[in-house]
Amino acid sequence: MDQLLYINGKWTGENLDKITVYNPANRDVVGTVASATEQETQAAISAAEEAFSSWSRLAAYERSSYLEKLYTLMMEHKEELATIMTSEMGKPLKESLGEVQYAADFIKWYAEEGKRVYGRNIPASTSNKRLSVIKQPVGVVAAITPWNFPAAMITRKLGPALAAGCTVIVKPPKETPLTAVRLVELCEEAGFPKGVVNLLTGSSSLIAKELMGSTAVKKVTFTGSTEVGKMLIEQSAQTVKNVSMELGGHAPAIVLEDADLENAAKAVMASKFRNAGQTCICINRVYVKEEVYDTFTEMLAKETAKLTVGNGMKEGVDVGPIINEEGYEKVAKHVSSAIKQGATVLQGGEGEERDGGYFYQPTVLKDVNHDMLVMNEETFGPVLPVQKISSDEEGISLANTTPFGLAAYVFTESLSRGTAVVEGLDYGIVGWNDGAPSAAQAPFGGFKESGIGREGGIEGMEAYLETKYVSMQVK
Structure with a gap:
């Protein structure tokens, strides 16, 4: 089924070139989407710019009502959305259902949080002045999203942007555009006014060039690789755009000898192999105290x-398929390279191409060290290397030996040791005895090269607001 662009309240692009969307599990054609050109991109920018004037002036409660309607519709179409997601991305249907709920949670949260955008009064130093701070929406927002979470990465941006009074242009990836279309x-069914929400599918480089070069686009929010994020940051400098960047990760987990090992093994396993390991905050490397190393690795396997x-x-x-051949080859390379350098395969270690899809067995590697590629690059696949450590300090040091700082994990029953590890980790998100820390009401983002800004929680609303200071002299 052909899907079109959505610009200024209309579906358009019948005569444009089409991009084919494939099911990564079997390469079946799922559908096609229109490929926007510079003309359609400029039309979307103009529509969003024109709609901003009226949308931003609506009362917060009015904007909230639209988001509430969208939330209700997402819940009514939960199974449909999940089926579309699995068909174009590959994750198990039960995970897709969970993602739809997670995605809807952002809409629900910001429907409420938009009512709580507060300014403040500041005591003046003279009696004839009144000082105040007000919050206003930043303007037209371009939201560029990744393929691994086709729904949640859109709503995590769409919810706060719309609640704040911004208008939005959504640009999903070519791998998973159909969830975005739905x-x-x-x-549209929720009744958002024309131009408030726009959708562009097609060439990322072409569309991004127009978005980044436009003075009408005031903010760009991007989730994806650090490499692409850096390019967008460079391009944003030309018009000094407000940017939010949720970029790459290489999440460590530290398991201390006083941890509840059964809980830790289940949490690490669930974190790593959800979405076939194609998750920016999934555990990519595990550091285990030597006293429990053998026991823990066996439990994990x-x-x-x-x-x-x-x-x-x-x-x-x-565990579903790897998204494409390139991703599969990276996983296989990390495993084979580690084995050549002395790693032992406790579980898995093999992949296969079948029915046109690429699958890799969930893999646990023992006897790894930091000379191995798998400990220095984000695998983005179902491979879990486990390294022995002799002290808490060594675990913290090794965990921080990376330019990334998105998510990290620690497993210990000691309040004192856990606190020290948490405070020592250079990461924006830390799961303490918790392998699934994400929540709509909590800030999500990283240190160092893992990004700029936060999504989710009250911080996620601030990302779409400007601060205006007013000094008024009175008689």
């Missing part, structure tokens, strides 16, 4: 062996 259809790999649409599947 979400925007629901926005045992839990991992319970997972079933296959087509995400089939019941009982826990």
Whole structure:
């Protein structure tokens, strides 16, 4: 089924070139989407700019009502959205259902949080002045999203932007645009005024060039690789755009000897192999105290062996396909390289191409060290290397030996040791005895080269607001 662009309240692009969307599990054609040119991109920018004037002036409660309608529609179409997501991204259907709920949570949260955008009065130093601070929406927002979470990465941007009074141009990736199309259809059904939400599918480089060069686009919010994020930051400098960047990660987990090892093994396994390891905050490397190293790795391998790999649409599947051949080859390279350097495969270690899709068995590697590629690059696949450490300090040091700082994890029952580790980790998100820390009401973002700004929580609303200071002299 051909899907079109959504610009200024109309579906358009019938005569444009089309991009084919494939199911990564079997390479079946799922659908096609229109490929926007410079002309359509400029039209979307103009529509969003024109709509901003009236949308930003609506009362917060009025904007909230639109978001509430969108939330209700997402819940009514939960199974449909999940099916679309699995068909174009590959994750198991049960994970897709969970993502739809997570995505809707952002809409619900910001429907409420938009009512709480507060300014403040400041005591003046003289009696004839009144000082105040007011918050205003930043303007037209371009939201560029990734393929691994086709719904949540849109709503995590769309919710706060719309609640703040901004208008939005959504640019999903070519791999998973159909979930975005359905979400925007629901926005239309919810009654959002024309131009408030716009959708562009097509060439990322072409569309981004127009968005970044436009003075009408005041903010760019991007989730994706650090490499692309750096390019967008450079381009944003030409018009001094407000930017939010949620970029790459290489998440460590530190397991101390006083941890609840059974809970830790299950949490590490769940974090790593969700979405076939194609998650920016999933655990990529594990550091385990030497006293419990052998016990923990065996427990981890045992839990991992319970997972079933296959087509995400089939019941009982826990781990779906790798998104494409390039991703699969990176996973295989990391494993083979580690084995050549002395790593031992406790579980998995093999992949295969079948039915046109690329699958890799959930893998646990023992006896790894920091000379190995898998400990220095984000695998973005179902591979879990485990390294032995002799002290808490060594774990912290090794965990911080990376230019990234998105998410990290620590497992210990000691309040004192856990606090020291948490404070010592150079990461924006830390899960303490928790492998699933994400929540709509909490800030999400990283240190160092993992990004700029935060999404989620009250911080996520601030990202779409400007601060205006007013000094008024009175008689």
